[in-house]
């Protein structure tokens with residue numbers, strides 16, 4: 341099984357690569373090679389029984405789509421896990437909280453002048469849902485590790501939101517819980533190619549006046565919380581892979 345692990349910023353994938361300033365998360369992540377492709381670096385690695393392709397896309401929907409499509413079409417990844425940080429829309433979400441997307445939408449996709457709902461274009465859909473199986477694995481990991489994993493709607497757009505009015509509009513229009521700049525793009529690509537995916541975000545800010553300041557302060561810490569959870573999911577996926585192989589052999 342080949343798994344794509346994707347972030348948007350270098351800080352979001354750093355913890356997997358042992359190049360961060362903190363203790364390496366993946367001491368047992370055997371790194372085979374780095375491949376340059378389409379303006380990005382893809383780290384080809386192995387984690388226990390899984391093949392891994394790890395990369396950050398750069399910020400925003402266009403780069404995220406490029407990377408997700410490359411992971412699937414060029415590197416033949418069969419599942420995609422996204423890890424990163426997000427702004428909180430739901431006031432109950434605090435910095436460091438982990439949110440798994442149950443639905444993703446594009447808050448800046450707007451042809452409403454033609455009477456269409458926000459986030460909708462013909463032949464598309466407003467909300468895309470991640471894999472139920474991966475959400476279930478996430479729930480198991482959270483239960484086993486005693487980690488509180490929240491679930492919610494993630495709204496994506498090519499804007500860093502640091503404004504209460506815009507945030508409240510997004511909350512009202514999409515019933516969103518968190519906001520970021522890549523998730524729905526990755527979702528659209530995975531949905532088109534029928535690739536199970538999962539989007540995890542740790543809250544870095546409240547998408548308000550202080551968002552840029554909070555973001556800088558909490559980016560690394562929140563990125564680490566998210567990537568560490570993804571590692572636990574890899575562990576579970578690896579166990580499943582092993583038992584499938586054993587079953588197939590017998």
Ligand code: SAH
Nearest residue numbers: 348399425426427499500501520521522547
């Ligand atoms: N400080 C960075 C820019 C960060 S943009 C620089 O100067 O290069 C914010 C990134 O974190 C995006 O990848 C987005 O997905 C996520 N994010 C976190 N908080 C956000 C918010 N309030 N609004 C939009 N995206 C947010």
